[in-house]
Amino acid sequence: MKIGIIRFPGSGEGDCLEAWRVVGEEPVLIWHQETSVEGFDLIVLPGGFSYGDYLRAGALACFSPIMSAVLRFAQRGGLVWGIGNGFQILTEGGLLPGAFLCNAQLRFLCSPQYLRVERNDLAFTNQYRTGQVIQIPINHGEGNYSISDDGYRQLEENNQIVLRYVTPEGEMSANGNPNGSRANIAGIVNREGNVFGMMPHPERVMEEIIGGVDGQGMFLSILKHRERRTQHGA
Amino acid sequence: MEPKVWREMGLNDEEYARIEELMGREPNFLEVGIFSVMWSEHCSYKTSKPILKKFPTEGPQVLQGPGENAGIVDIGDNLAVVFKMESHNHPSATEPYQGAATGVGGMLRDVFTMGARPVAVLNALRLGPLEEENNKFLFNGVVSGISGYGNSIGIPTVGGDVYFNSCYNGIPLVNAMAVGLLEHCHIAKGVATGVGNPVMVVGARTGRDGIHGATFASIELSEESEAKRSAVQAGDPFMEKLLMEACLELIHAGAVVGIQDMGAAGLTSSSSEMASRGNSGIEMDLSLVPRRESGMTPYELMLSESQERMLIVPKAGREKEVEEVFARWGLEATVVGKVTDDGILRLLEDGQVVAEIPAKALTDQAPVYHRLSREPGYYQELKNIELNDLELKANVEDVLLGLLANPTIAGKEWIYRQYDHQAGTNTMVVPGGDAGVLRVRGTNKGIAMTTDCNSRYVYLDPYIGGALAVVEAAQNVACVGARPLAVTDCLNFGNPENPEIFWQFEKACAGVAEACRVLETPVIGGNVSLYNETPARTVYPTPLIGMVGLLEDLKHVLSNQFHSEGEQIYLLGESEGELAGSEYLALFENLEAGALPELNLQEIKKRLDFLLELNCAGLLLAAHDVTEGGLAVALAEMTEKYGVTINFDTKNKLKTLFGERLGRIIISTSKDDALRIESQAKTAGISLHRLGESGGDRLRISVNQVMCLDIPLNKYRSVFEQTISKIMETDVGF
Numbered sequence: 006m007k008i009g010i011i012r013f014p015g016s017g018e019g020d021c022l023e024a025w026r027v028v029g030e031e032p033v034l035i036w037h038q039e040t041s042v043e044g045f046d047l048i049v050l051p052g053g054f055s056y057g058d059y060l061r062a063g064a065l066a067c068f069s070p071i072m073s074a075v076l077r078f079a080q081r082g083g084l085v086w087g088i089g090n091g092f093q094i095l096t097e098g099g100l101l102p103g104a105f106l107c108n109a110q111l112r113f114l115c116s117p118q119y120l121r122v123e124r125n126d127l128a129f130t131n132q133y134r135t136g137q138v139i140q141i142p143i144n145h146g147e148g149n150y151s152i153s154d155d156g157y158r159q160l161e162e163n164n165q166i167v168l169r170y171v172t173p174e175g176e177m178s179a180n181g182n183p184n185g186s187r188a189n190i191a192g193i194v195n196r197e198g199n200v201f202g203m204m205p206h207p208e209r210v211m212e213e214i215i216g217g218v219d220g221q222g223m224f225l226s227i228l229k230h231r232e233r234r235t236q237h238g239a
Numbered sequence: 240m241e242p243k244v245w246r247e248m249g250l251n252d253e254e255y256a257r258i259e260e261l262m263g264r265e266p267n268f269l270e271v272g273i274f275s276v277m278w279s280e281h282c283s284y285k286t287s288k289p290i291l292k293k294f295p296t297e298g299p300q301v302l303q304g305p306g307e308n309a310g311i312v313d314i315g316d317n318l319a320v321v322f323k324m325e326s327h328n329h330p331s332a333t334e335p336y337q338g339a340a341t342g343v344g345g346m347l348r349d350v351f352t353m354g355a356r357p358v359a360v361l362n363a364l365r366l367g368p369l370e371e372e373n374n375k376f377l378f379n380g381v382v383s384g385i386s387g388y389g390n391s392i393g394i395p396t397v398g399g400d401v402y403f404n405s406c407y408n409g410i411p412l413v414n415a416m417a418v419g420l421l422e423h424c425h426i427a428k429g430v431a432t433g434v435g436n437p438v439m440v441v442g443a444r445t446g447r448d449g450i451h452g453a454t455f456a457s458i459e460l461s462e463e464s465e466a467k468r469s470a471v472q473a474g475d476p477f478m479e480k481l482l483m484e485a486c487l488e489l490i491h492a493g494a495v496v497g498i499q500d501m502g503a504a505g506l507t508s509s510s511s512e513m514a515s516r517g518n519s520g521i522e523m524d525l526s527l528v529p530r531r532e533s534g535m536t537p538y539e540l541m542l543s544e545s546q547e548r549m550l551i552v553p554k555a556g557r558e559k560e561v562e563e564v565f566a567r568w569g570l571e572a573t574v575v576g577k578v579t580d581d582g583i584l585r586l587l588e589d590g591q592v593v594a595e596i597p598a599k600a601l602t603d604q605a606p607v608y609h610r611l612s613r614e615p616g617y618y619q620e621l622k623n624i625e626l627n628d629l630e631l632k633a634n635v636e637d638v639l640l641g642l643l644a645n646p647t648i649a650g651k652e653w654i655y656r657q658y659d660h661q662a663g664t665n666t667m668v669v670p671g672g673d674a675g676v677l678r679v680r681g682t683n684k685g686i687a688m689t690t691d692c693n694s695r696y697v698y699l700d701p702y703i704g705g706a707l708a709v710v711e712a713a714q715n716v717a718c719v720g721a722r723p724l725a726v727t728d729c730l731n732f733g734n735p736e737n738p739e740i741f742w743q744f745e746k747a748c749a750g751v752a753e754a755c756r757v758l759e760t761p762v763i764g765g766n767v768s769l770y771n772e773t774p775a776r777t778v779y780p781t782p783l784i785g786m787v788g789l790l791e792d793l794k795h796v797l798s799n800q801f802h803s804e805g806e807q808i809y810l811l812g813e814s815e816g817e818l819a820g821s822e823y824l825a826l827f828e829n830l831e832a833g834a835l836p837e838l839n840l841q842e843i844k845k846r847l848d849f850l851l852e853l854n855c856a857g858l859l860l861a862a863h864d865v866t867e868g869g870l871a872v873a874l875a876e877m878t879e880k881y882g883v884t885i886n887f888d889t890k891n892k893l894k895t896l897f898g899e900r901l902g903r904i905i906i907s908t909s910k911d912d913a914l915r916i917e918s919q920a921k922t923a924g925i926s927l928h929r930l931g932e933s934g935g936d937r938l939r940i941s942v943n944q945v946m947c948l949d950i951p952l953n954k955y956r957s958v959f960e961q962t963i964s965k966i967m968e969t970d971v972g973f
Contacts (some may be wrong), residue, residue, distance in 0.1 A: 014480075014569065015391070015393075015480055020664045023680075053393055054476075054477065054480075058391065110968070112657055113386045114657070115657070115658060115660055115661065142661060144390075144659050209664055211664070212664075214667055214678065214793060215661070215664055215678070216661070216669075
């Protein structure tokens with residue numbers, strides 16, 4: 006599979022790169038000043054602090070030259086996956102709806118977190134069960150997902166909410182919400198299902214020795230999706 | 240020159256006379272300024288040098304000892320670990336966020352300057368009690384600063400330690416340690432050699448921030464410190480990340496002869512130290528230094544401590560390559576001068592010489608002081624306070640809960656959840672373990688790291704306390720399954736011109752040195768921070784120890800938690816502690832006193848070796864050292880998931896449950912391996928006591944088969960886990 010990881014100054018692309026290696030893939034790092042992502046099967050916008058997250062997380066990165074190419078790639082149906090800072094860049098760039106505020110307690114938070122998979126019919130989640138509770142850590146200061154009432158209604162109507170913060174028992178309560186995100190939203194997809202953003206970091210839970218393997222499902226889902234499409238001659 | 244000039248810069252009259260003698264003429268204003276920072280305690284170690292010489296610094300594992308930007312130890316497979324700890328106490332006292340942030344930044348630069356990629360950061364914090372608003376303000380700011388800088392640059396903060404004591408009221412200690420990994424062939428050094436090689440300033444532009452910071456760090460804090468706020472630098476982690484990537488790229492390309500961080504005393508220290516180490520001279524035209532403010536004088540340029548800058552000596556002819564690499568990262572690299580063979584630091588402004596100083600006069604020929612040392616009156620007095628007749632002040636449960644609610648003992652999750660401790664996806668043991676553990680990619684090895692020092696012990700007995708700081712670090716490293724390798728230290732003391740403070744310094748360092756010798760962990764670098772005092776108080780002597788250990792096989796990593804029912808629990812070492820210097824004594828008797836238990840370093844070394852031997856044989860399930868709060872607290876710390884049933888046979892309940900004595904470790908093993916461990920201990924002559932077994936969801940402790948504590952996990956775990964958060968999340972003072 007041809008995977009491209011966008012490298013912005015300040016981003017933490019290395020963790021994503023290593024995560025793909027765990028499932029046997031060797032992605033290509035794409036410098037943010039490039040202007041094309043032709044020929045890739047998947048573009049990943051990694052976590053980190055692009056441009057130091059100065060001004061606002063993701064606000065500067067979405068003006069990098071590469072982002073016009075990513076936008077065109079997404080519009081043509083290419084798979085785009087934003088993790089953490091990558092999700093923030095996707096909302097800043099208008100590829101996904103909503104915006105991020107500082108965490109409700111106004112502090113950075115690095116912590117294990119339970120999530121519930123809300124749908125498994127996507128390229129990114131087909132290896133999970135719907136309703137499955139998984140543990141994937143969060144690591145952000147601005148992860149408080151915010152969206153207008155109207156926007157939220159549309160997310161609901163179009164079934165765009167993919168991951169929610171929950172308690173260990175899978176309950177979507179205030180207790181399970183680490184950062185104040187609206188309706189415990191941890192990850193959403195666009196209407197077409199090809200652009201996916203999530204705040205938690207699955208690349209951090211790929212091996213037992215570093216704390217778990219719950220993140221593998223995302224990576225394996227994408228590979229499975231690719232395999233199915235190849236089989237169908239797409 | 241008026242004496243006022245040099246005195247205001249922190250030089251005394253004898254020092255000025257020595258400058259005149261070394262120069263053979265009257266120095267000008269700029270030259271005096273340069274001498275004043277280079278001869279400050281922070282840069283010259285003029286007081287501590289004779290004492291530091293006593294540290295053991297050699298061993299087969301040492302690739303680079305003290306004297307460089309950071310020390311290096313070999314871990315096999317052609318790989319090495321680079322690490323160093325340094326203080327940022329004074330800046331943090333006046334501006335906690337920036338003080339702590341730039342402390343982290345400076346440490347990271349010292350590590351990547353050596354050619355290593357930083358892989359972890361640790362922080363040792365010492366603050367006054369959180370009952371006081373100002374301490375909360377400082378604590379909050381320091382933690383935010385570390386979080387803001389370390390997280391942004393993408394290097395995990397994997398450990399550290401925190402103590403609260405009124406001796407740190409208004410004088411917080413903020414010591415940052417950075418750890419990096421490199422291949423042997425990439426070791427870079429801070430030397431300027433090769434006559435004619437260019438000298439380049441790279442990274443951020445130079446501004447007026449931090450002028451005279453090193454001098455500021457070498458005087459006592461006072462009300463005027465607030466007015467000197469401009470001496471604290473501001474950090475830019477994004478710039479640092481770019482600088483790191485560019486520097487590593489350049490070093491790995493083999494374009495660099497020498498490289499050094501512009502930390503304390505900026506351009507002055509980097510140029511004079513690089514020239515001195517290379518037995519060369521350096522000539523620089525200051526008008527070429529890129530600056531962010533106009534009208535800066537040579538004096539300001541030389542003394543600025545603007546962050547995220549480096550001085551590089553590349554090979555002649557490769558200047559373009561340096562410029563190109565830096566340009567790709569959006570950074571400037573500018574040739575400002577060249578290496579010469581006359582040993583002189585020569586500064587020009589628009590072609591005119593403005594300063595000419597022999598580089599060695601600034602470094603090797605700095606004054607060295609043998610300060611007066613005198614045993615303070617408190618020492619014998621506190622030592623002789625009789626503690627043997629004390630009895631338990633309250634029932635065991637209340638004492639335990641009281642100790643767990645003491646912020647020094649309580650869980651530190653409120654702190655470390657603000658730090659990214661997993662960036663790099665190598666962290667195997669996260670904060671909250673006895674030591675942080677990272678795997679080393681491409682090998683089956685791991686590295687363990689910790690910072691430690693109980694300064695109350697050091698205050699009560701500097702020699703034993705200093706040694707115990709090393710012991711605690713070693714036992715923490717051993718408890719995660721790693722063999723201790725080497726030490727970096729950060730020696731935080733009061734004003735050494737006071738003979739009683741100097742006595743503490745001398746004794747504590749002697750203790751550190753002896754423990755390092757016996758435990759075979761040489762000191763490979765570090766930092767001295769003196770003058771940590773205000774008119775009201777002096778900090779307890781705090782020789783912080785940062786230690787790194789090697790985990791030979793990843794599968795032997797050990798946790799400090801019981802993970803199953805029926806684990807057999809043993810204590811390695813004496814079952815009774817002492818009340819001297821204990822948290823119990825401080826909290827329930829309001830007393831910091833007593834004679835520390837006698838120290839047997841050989842015995843502790845034997846015990847740690849035994850622990851590692853058991854672990855290598857795959858016999859251990861958990862290990863945790865017994866420190867503040869004694870055995871009862873240590874057991875409470877190990878029971879996040881499973882309870883325990885424990886019995887102690889003892890004559891003294893108080894000393895057994897809550898007494899302290901370092902060098903003791905609780906271990907657990909399976910039922911099948913228990914007898915094997917018992918017989919191995921017997922053969923090896925190691926003191927081993929069976930305590931009980933894990934299981935259930937209660938902590939049950941009996942003394943002489945009489946139950947004295949029976950408490951559900953959730954009752955005390957919540958106290959342990961939430962104490963600091965509760966204090967800090969209610970009206971934090973900004």
